[in-house]
Amino acid sequence: MNNFVFYSPTEFVFGKDTETQVGAMARKYGARKVMIVYGGGSVVRSGLLDRVKASLQEAGIAFCELGGVQPNPIDLKVYEGIELCRKEEADLLLAVGGGSTIDTAKAIACGALYEGDFWDFFIGKAVIEKALKVAVVLTIPAAGSEGSGNSVITKTETLQKLGMGSNKLRPLFSILNPQLTCTLPPYQTASGVADMMAHIMERYFTNTREVEISDRLCEGVLKAIIEEAPKVIKDPNDYEARANIMWSGMVAHNGTCGVGREEDWSSHALEHEISAIYNVTHGAGLAVVFPAWLTWMATHNVDKLVQYAVRVWDVPVPIGKLLSDEEKVDVATEGIRRLKAFFTSLGLPVSFAELHIEHPDIPRMIESLRRNKGNLLGCYVKLTMEDCADIYRLAL
Numbered sequence: 001m002n003n004f005v006f007y008s009p010t011e012f013v014f015g016k017d018t019e020t021q022v023g024a025m026a027r028k029y030g031a032r033k034v035m036i037v038y039g040g041g042s043v044v045r046s047g048l049l050d051r052v053k054a055s056l057q058e059a060g061i062a063f064c065e066l067g068g069v070q071p072n073p074i075d076l077k078v079y080e081g082i083e084l085c086r087k088e089e090a091d092l093l094l095a096v097g098g099g100s101t102i103d104t105a106k107a108i109a110c111g112a113l114y115e116g117d118f119w120d121f122f123i124g125k126a127v128i129e130k131a132l133k134v135a136v137v138l139t140i141p142a143a144g145s146e147g148s149g150n151s152v153i154t155k156t157e158t159l160q161k162l163g164m165g166s167n168k169l170r171p172l173f174s175i176l177n178p179q180l181t182c183t184l185p186p187y188q189t190a191s192g193v194a195d196m197m198a199h200i201m202e203r204y205f206t207n208t209r210e211v212e213i214s215d216r217l218c219e220g221v222l223k224a225i226i227e228e229a230p231k232v233i234k235d236p237n238d239y240e241a242r243a244n245i246m247w248s249g250m251v252a253h254n255g256t257c258g259v260g261r262e263e264d265w266s267s268h269a270l271e272h273e274i275s276a277i278y279n280v281t282h283g284a285g286l287a288v289v290f291p292a293w294l295t296w297m298a299t300h301n302v303d304k305l306v307q308y309a310v311r312v313w314d315v316p317v318p319i320g321k322l323l324s325d326e327e328k329v330d331v332a333t334e335g336i337r338r339l340k341a342f343f344t345s346l347g348l349p350v351s352f353a354e355l356h357i358e359h360p361d362i363p364r365m366i367e368s369l370r371r372n373k374g375n376l377l378g379c380y381v382k383l384t385m386e387d388c389a390d391i392y393r394l395a396l
Helices: 018-028 048-058 075-088 099-111 186-204 212-234 239-251 266-278 282-297 303-313 325-345 362-373 385-394
Strands: 011-014 033-038 062-066 092-097 133-138 150-155 160-165 173-176
Touching (some): 011 239, 018 173, 033 048, 033 075, 062 075, 092 099, 160 266, 173 239, 186 239, 186 266, 186 282, 186 303, 282 325
Parallel strands (some): 033 062
Antiparallel strands (some): 150 160
């Protein structure tokens, strides 16, 4: 196990009707003026936005609003938010929504206090030294941004979809009410499940040795998701299943599952090129990319895939049997098959064709990937750009 520092300061308020506590929580953390950041019409139609405003008013906290954040959030909305935030002198960004809304709020939070272009943080030109406070009322369990310091934004001019992270962007508090997720469409729910599973697997597939505790955490959360996700698809109003899925999304990405180990993140980089160019749902893109990545890895670094297949997907292996290289590939391949079958059972695509991208422009994606990430990608096996092209082709 590698040396590590684990920092997760977010206060989580979990359960039914907890959004009514947002005003008291904002006051607890000294907010004077809140900028509410939200997306489309669902938070309005459901009455959630009105409940949040009423709670802030009851606590005597002023607020302004920035609506219209889109899925796969873009830089233009961040620039708009920075301007509004400065004008209104807001000191807390309250994201009401899912990962796109939260990531936009985080980008505004650091950009509002920075004299240059906020995009500098995403291209590594600058390091975040200070940021406004961020808080969350979560409506979509998927990205895990409610517990992390990460943000992913797309630059519209160049179609670069890049991420960055800082502990200064971890939310002060996050309000998680599973009831708010019951009206999510099945496809959005399933895409969120794929996203959180990918967050765990990006950490799980590592060459770091002797990480049994985090291995078991990863495997346990994955198995819980595998058990609970079909219940949610079958009965969208199953509160207990919704609760388990919502908390899984947070645990998947607040760093708990990755302490002391090298992480990979190549599948996310591969998917970002797909969703940047074709504007597909991020989780659905990951359901296509990750099995292809695993298939490539089965013949290049198979041992962790065998453990994954046996412990997560219950692929049978005779006790005490020393597997040949060919048998290891067979076990890994069966685990991949079961992962794909699980995604399919949730209504997710597992190929470009099922993602309705009949002829993906692989050279264009590789060119963009090289520009954004350089000539090598990932850690589990360092991928060349030709390797990445092979993985894209395995997803056809």
